[in-house]
Amino acid sequence: MHTARSSRSSVASGRQHVNGVDLYYEQTGTGKHAVLLLPGALGSTKTDFRPQLKSLNKELFTVVGWDPRGYGQSRPPHRDFPSDFFERDAKDAVDLMTALGFGKFSLLGWSDGGITALVAAAKFPELITKMVVWGANAFVSEQDLQLYDAVRDVSKWSVRMRQPMEEVYGAQVFAKTWEAWVDGVAQFAHRPGGSICMELLSYISCPTLIIHGEKDPMVPSFHPQYLLEHIKGSRLHLMPEGKHNLHLKFAYEFNKLVQDFLQE
Secondary structure: OEEEEEOOOOEEEEEEEEOOEEEEEEEEOOOOEEEEEEOOOOOOHHHHOHHHHHHOOOOOEEEEEEOOOOOOOOOOOOOOOOOOHHHHHHHHHHHHHHHOOOOOEEEEEEOHHHHHHHHHHHHOHHHEEEEEEEOOOOEOOHHHHHHHHHOOOHHHOOHHHHHHHHHHHOHHHHHHHHHHHHHHHHHHHHOHHHEOOHHHHHHOOOOEEEEEEOOOOOOOOHHHHHHHHHOOOOEEEEEOOOOOOHHHHOHHHHHHHHHHHHHO
16 A cells, blocks of 8 residues: 655545455545545546545545545456446445445445445445435336436546546546446346345444435436335435535535534
């Protein structure tokens, strides 16, 4: 493992060897409450969580962002999508935090990272303090398949949407990996009920906050409702103007909501 510290932003970055791969991470803050940020599909610390690494309270929290295997700066290896890729990411995430010396920690999971967080909280309940998920789903419906198919071809995306990902991967690798992700997530539709992790939700015991943007074009509102009904003691907060990236667009409101919940 090596770490580099940038004094300008007081964010340390490094690589940690976990489960056969070198995982890239960034860490900031000195608080007793450790928090792991879990990015979305093809996402990374750099593309997905700048406002959180910058502005979550550094005296209350130690915040860690990471790039899951095959994403961002955790390459090689090339990313693949076997049927257990969420379980693999969950184990990597938990083992990374353990390797960095955190005995217990909270999870902030966006989109695919939210699904990874759900799996991690269910499988490693003794390690997870609290959890916040947004833009996440426990199953894949027919409607979801149509939504994924509509965004399969990245050449149809706006330049603004494509650009951050093309900067990380290059245009060709991004297009190819994104198609592989669409196929990877579509495979869950063949399971009973389209389950990604439905059967695991009852094992989640940590306090859980579900956030949903009511204008999210990628995640229909029945998904957060399902999570609310199946995760014991969870609560749902709706953001009327929020879209899929509500934590970036409404960073101040999101960060305050999360900090208040984590401090309760």
